[in-house]
Amino acid sequence: MTTISTETTPxxxxxxxxxxxxxIEEMTAKGILLATGGLEPGGVRVTSQGDEITVMDGPFTEAKxxxxxxxxxxxxxxxxxxxxxxxxRKIVGDGVSEIRQVFGP
Incomplete structure (x- = not known):
């Protein structure tokens, strides 16, 4: 049996x-925007404990x-x-943004 969802995302x-x-145009003109992109929701998680390395495909059910x-x-x-x-955040509305510093040359 196949069902078709009638819900749509506005x-x-x-x-x-x-x-x-x-x-984005303003940040680009000022020379501060280096890159943007979307991230796929699943991903792959690689964990290690001692000599054991585990590779797990997402999405991860514990992720909130x-x-x-x-x-x-x-x-x-x-x-x-x-x-x-x-x-x-004022533009896009409710949610969370995380800031992380990138180290390197």
Whole structure:
């Protein structure tokens, strides 16, 4: 037996697209936006304990949150990054954004 779901996800409104487009354009013009992208919800988890290495395909049932995407930015301070994250959250609405510093050259 095959069932067809009639539930649909509402399309994001045009205001969201316009505000996010302007925000991305501004960060690009300032030279601070290095990359953006979406992340697939499943992923692969590789864990180790002693000599045992386990590889598990997602999605992971214990995960309470899903990471949908990322933005890689180059800013001068933690405060500047927090301000960008505040602006982003005001545009997209309720949710959680996590800030992590990237180390390297």
């Amino acid at each position: 399309a994001p409104d045009e205001r969201l697209y316009a505000e996010m487009g302007a925000f 949150e899903a990471v949908a995407g990322f933005a890689l930015v180059e800013v001068r301070s933690k405060e500047e990054m927090i301000e960008l994250a505040r602006r982003f």
